Amino acid sequence: xxxxxxxxxxxxxxxxxxxxxxxxxxxxxxxxxxxxxxxxxxxxxxxxxxxxxxxxxxxxxxxxxxxxxxxxxxxxxxxxxxxxxxxxxxxxxxxxxxxxxxxxxxxxxxxxxxxxxxxxxxxxxxxxxxxxxxxxxxxxxxxxxxxxxxxxxxxxxxxxxxxxxxxxxxxxxxxxxxxxxxxxxxxxxxxxxxxxxxxxxxxxxxxxxxxxxxxxxxxxxxxxxxxxxxxxxxxxxxxxxxxxxxxxxxxxxxxxxxxxxxxxxxxxxxxxxxxxxxxxxxxxxxxxxxxxxxxxxxxxxxxxxxxxxxxxxxxxxxxxxxxxxxxxxxxxxxxxxxxxxxxxxxxxxxxxxxxxxxxxxxxxxxxxxxxxxxxxxxxxxxxxxxxxxxxxxxxxxxxxxxxxxxxxxxxxxxxxxxxxxxxxxx
Numbered sequence: 001x002x003x004x005x006x007x008x009x010x011x012x013x014x015x016x017x018x019x020x021x022x023x024x025x026x027x028x029x030x031x032x033x034x035x036x037x038x039x040x041x042x043x044x045x046x047x048x049x050x051x052x053x054x055x056x057x058x059x060x061x062x063x064x065x066x067x068x069x070x071x072x073x074x075x076x077x078x079x080x081x082x083x084x085x086x087x088x089x090x091x092x093x094x095x096x097x098x099x100x101x102x103x104x105x106x107x108x109x110x111x112x113x114x115x116x117x118x119x120x121x122x123x124x125x126x127x128x129x130x131x132x133x134x135x136x137x138x139x140x141x142x143x144x145x146x147x148x149x150x151x152x153x154x155x156x157x158x159x160x161x162x163x164x165x166x167x168x169x170x171x172x173x174x175x176x177x178x179x180x181x182x183x184x185x186x187x188x189x190x191x192x193x194x195x196x197x198x199x200x201x202x203x204x205x206x207x208x209x210x211x212x213x214x215x216x217x218x219x220x221x222x223x224x225x226x227x228x229x230x231x232x233x234x235x236x237x238x239x240x241x242x243x244x245x246x247x248x249x250x251x252x253x254x255x256x257x258x259x260x261x262x263x264x265x266x267x268x269x270x271x272x273x274x275x276x277x278x279x280x281x282x283x284x285x286x287x288x289x290x291x292x293x294x295x296x297x298x299x300x301x302x303x304x305x306x307x308x309x310x311x312x313x314x315x316x317x318x319x320x321x322x323x324x325x326x327x328x329x330x331x332x333x334x335x336x337x338x339x340x341x342x343x344x345x346x347x348x349x350x351x352x353x354x355x356x357x358x359x360x361x362x363x364x365x366x367x368x369x370x371x372x373x374x375x376x377x378x379x380x381x382x383x384x385x386x387x388x389x390x391x392x393x394x395x396x397x398x399x400x401x402x403x404x405x406x407x408x409x410x411x412x413x414x415x416x417x418x419x420x421x422x423x424x425x426x
Contacts, residue, residue, distance in 0.1 A: 065241025097130035098185025323420035
């Protein structure tokens, strides 16, 4: 009898392991790229025709007359965002992955509730996983004030496939005239020291002008999917010009079956003729991004990548990222890991003309699976400001050298190699 019980237990364990292997293998198989995109651009990033060329290829309009203000870190961005909510007169649209209770959460909850109570239409799109730490008390307070909340892919009742798709967008639009996009969620890691770690390093950009209508359109697309009976608001005319910049708002929505963000990144690198600076906490390249980076290096483009270091919120992703470093360093790509805290900015600067800012990391999850929102911006002043931030961050980073990287212990190389097999789904 004991032998029979042991036999059953052994087979249950083996069956469980087999099922887990099948599920993991199936997930990895679904995440693999169906094809490798090999892109070159006949136009350089500084060609006057390139903005329209890029807009047509990614299928999103090019707006003119936009203005931008960079907010480096939450101590600068949060007060500006909160002040804009406080001055809202008609509507507030906010979509985010992270919204948590705490000091930062209390500030935004108070602002959203106050706006709703004075008659402003306030709508929030929140991710069911990323915002799971928003306490019930805060949720009830928002709803009692008249705030409408929609949740992306709640786990209860979700299929395995849908549970893996999240909204990672981070965008605030107020009255259809001002917007904020970038990497910042609403949580205390952006605002306070935690466990002797300073607030996260991040970038948020404030936008005004016709570009704001397209950012609001991205919000409305997800609101249609989760808001029940909705009447999407589309203004007959967009905001008046506020500057001289040109912008392309590119958003992906796995639920809607579209994703032009990857195409945007590949085309931007393909258009580079001098230098590419990429700031992203997570760096996981697939065959398409490997190809376009290698092709850029072969034509003499200087490529610098600034990523997070050992202070990270996703250590398995860090290990998977490091598996790519040797091949990139061998090609002459310059890689640095930020040291003081978690580096969470998502910024790319192409030559001196094009900047890309928003919520998407340079990894497969952002470019293939999540709902994301990036803005491609043609404005030399903005590119200069973002590059100055990049250069300052570089002084606080560890520069990786090929010979030293190759000399790492075999245990670390093996660990990174093993985690790299999961890079497509991280």
